[in-house]
Amino acid sequence: MTIQSCVEVKNEWGIVAARQAGRTLSKEIGFGSVDQARITTAISELARNIYLYAKQGEICLEVVESNSKVGIKKGIKIIAQDKGPGIPDLRQVMVDGFTTSNGLGAGLPGVKRLMDEFSIDSHVGEGTAITTTKWLR
Numbered sequence: 060m061t062i063q064s065c066v067e068v069k070n071e072w073g074i075v076a077a078r079q080a081g082r083t084l085s086k087e088i089g090f091g092s093v094d095q096a097r098i099t100t101a102i103s104e105l106a107r108n109i110y111l112y113a114k115q116g117e118i119c120l121e122v123v124e125s126n127s128k129v130g131i132k133k134g135i136k137i138i139a140q141d142k143g144p145g146i147p148d149l150r151q152v153m154v155d156g157f158t159t160s161n162g163l164g165a166g167l168p169g170v171k172r173l174m175d176e177f178s179i180d181s182h183v184g185e186g187t188a189i190t191t192t193k194w195l196r
Contacts, residue, residue, distance in 0.1 A: 063122055066106075069115035074106040077118040084120050085135055089195055097173040098135060098193050104170050105139035105189060113143020113186065123192060134175070134194040145183040153179075 063084055066077040081102040085095045102118060109116035121136040146152055155168045167189070171177040174191040181187040 063120050065117045065119040067115070067117050068106045068109045070110065074103060074110060077106040078103050080118075080120055081135070081137065084122070085193075088122060088133055088135060090135070090193070094193060094196075098137070101170045101173045101191060101193075102137055104166060105137065105191075108166070109139060109141045109143070113141035116141025116143065116186075125194070132194055134192050136190065136192045137174075138188065138190050140186065140188040142186040145185055146179075146181040146187055147183050149179060149181060 064080050066080050067073055068077060078099050082095055082099045085098045090098065106118050109118070117140060119138040119140070121138070123134045123136045124131050125134070126132075152167050153171070167179070170189075170191060173193075175194050176192040177189070178191075179187065179189045
């Protein structure tokens with residue numbers, strides 16, 4: 060499938076716009092309100108990280124399909140990418156409770172728990188790309 064939309068994140072309005080785009084798309088695909096909230100929360104966390112650490116980047120949303128034993132399943136893929144400073148220690152940021160922003164520390168481990176698939180690619184001085192997917196049940 061193709062990317063439905065990308066939202067630029069360079070201020071708090073970008074975070075709001077990314078959340079809204081995710082909620083709208085997840086509703087259109089057929090996610091229930093609980094999963095819509097999970098997806099929106101994950102997008103909010105990813106967009107907030109872009110704004111706080113990279114200063115700017117984008118959240119792209121894509122409708123995805125996969126063949127499964129019971130037929131074709133549908134989902135939403137979220138790609139958060141930036142050209143910021145990168146993450147020097149991926150293991151550390153994936154530890155529950157770790158925070159560099161005096162936040163709650165739910166951060167990336169929280170995103171990973173909310174979604175069904177999660178991958179992170181980061182290079183110091185080049186930026187970070189996080190891809191995560193939620194499948195329709």
